[in-house]
Amino acid sequence: MKKKIPEVSLLKFIKHSLEILKNPLPFHNKNFTEKGDIFKLNVGFNTKIYFCRDAGLAKYVLQKNQKNYIKSSIQTVDLVKYVGEGLLTSEGEKWKKQRKMMQPAFHKKQLQNLLAGMQDTIISEFKKVETNKTLDVFPLLNDLAFQTVVKSLFTKAARGKDMQRLQFITEANQRMLVKELRQPYLAWWFKIGGALDKHFKLSEEARNILKGIVEDRKSSGKRYDDLLDMLLETKYDDGKGMSEEQLIDEILIIFTAGHETTANALTFTFQLLAKHPEWQDKIYKEWQNLGGDDVDLMTRISTSKICQQVLEESLRLYPPAYFIDRVNIEADSFNNMDFDPGCNLLFSVYEMHRHPDLWEQPLSFLPERFADGGRQFSAQYFPFGAGPRKCIGNNFAMFEMIIAVTELVKNYKMHPEFDAIRITPLITLKPKNAYLRFEKR
Helix, strand or coil: CCCCCCEECHHHHHHCHHHHHHCCHHHHHHHHHHHCCEEEEECCCCCEEEEECCHHHHHHHHHHCHHHEECCHHHHHHHHHHHCCCCCCCCHHHHHHHHHHHHHHHCHHHHHHHHHHHHHHHHHHHCCCCECCEEEHHHHHHHHHHHHHHHHHHCCCCCHHHHHHHHHHHHHHHHHHHHHHHCHHHHHHHHHCCHHHHHHHHHHHHHHHHHHHHHHHHHHCCCCCCHHHHHHHCCCCCCCCCCHHHHHHHHHHHHHHHHHHHHHHHHHHHHHHHHCHHHHHHHHHHHHHCCHHHCCHHHHHHHCHHHHHHHHHHHHHCCCCCEEEEEECCCEEECCEEECCCCEEEEEHHHHCCCCCCCCCCCCCCHHHHCCCCHHHCCCCCECECHHHCCCCHHHHHHHHHHHHHHHHHHEEEEECCCCCCEEECCCEEECCCEEEEEEC
8 A cells, every 4th residue: 555655834844944944953853753754845836855764765765776866956956056066966977987986096095095194184283272171172173174184185285375265165155055955935135146156256266276286286296195196197997087177076075075074073073972981981991902102003093993983873873964865767666655756855864863763772872882883784874875875985084083083082081061962954964062171181
């Protein structure tokens, strides 16, 4: 028997539009609780979005029948306006070609060349930590993640002033995109009021900064074994390299997707560790037992199991990429539910990671649940997505976060200066009140 997918009316959407603009997650949670694991939200007279926290459907769409699903216009049109058509935003043959070409640059063996530079950047950024006073750690970790991407991409080729500007543009354009997505009824005003033009000019400025860096690298004739070198040297099957425009698109995507998600994840992790000091002690003891700083960095990263458990649990509770969107090309059915061609499916990773039927004590911080790694939960755990379009930078992000958590915990104890962890859901899930106090260990 066919299942009818419950609906949430346009009137209800409009009635709650202001609170949705600030934080849509409570509205979604209320609807999931009332309607079940999938519901249809009317966001316009002819526009419907299917919100889903059914992990089985997510796995089916992202892996088993992924060929029938493409990303929605949020990424393939809206985000493209700001960052171009790179790996995150492209589709079809173009995406396949780019993924095949770029995959080797993000292999664990290649990333090993970047680890020492990554560690140096992290140590340098943590020198800004001040003890015995209340600090908002998000700006610190945002700079740390941005600088780590900058140094991994460009080594020393980038001027500080240019990078500050690039960071400003990346964050300003994201805020604009959030306004467009959450206030579609103001599209006309964004256009005639000049807001869109202003942000398109910012995107052009970012592209020009990056073009200058790429041209300087090409003319220098020097090798740095960084990500830029790897991207310049990658070749398609016909032996040709990427065009300059395509290279700039990919670099912009690495900046946009690579720094903010990591900054968010690290901030939530440090907040959770501040609330659970026993796990700080476990990470510190693990670092000591593994030989401290005397052991090879790659060996330490790959054997820091407790640190990894903490990060996995933090990514479960607060996944930076908290939604995954797909649109079906042809009609499809799953579990007696029918989907006409062109359905907008929005999978709530946040809800799946906290689903009471999928996790024991879903709202509790229990890193021990990942004692045997995250693979055992692959049917319901999607911090980096799933299937062929799983985030290409997942190893880069995990290596960076393990180094950052270890470096901070081995030098400092963290204390919470907040009551409960609060969030700001934008394009990514951002922290809101990450106030900590550091004490020298």
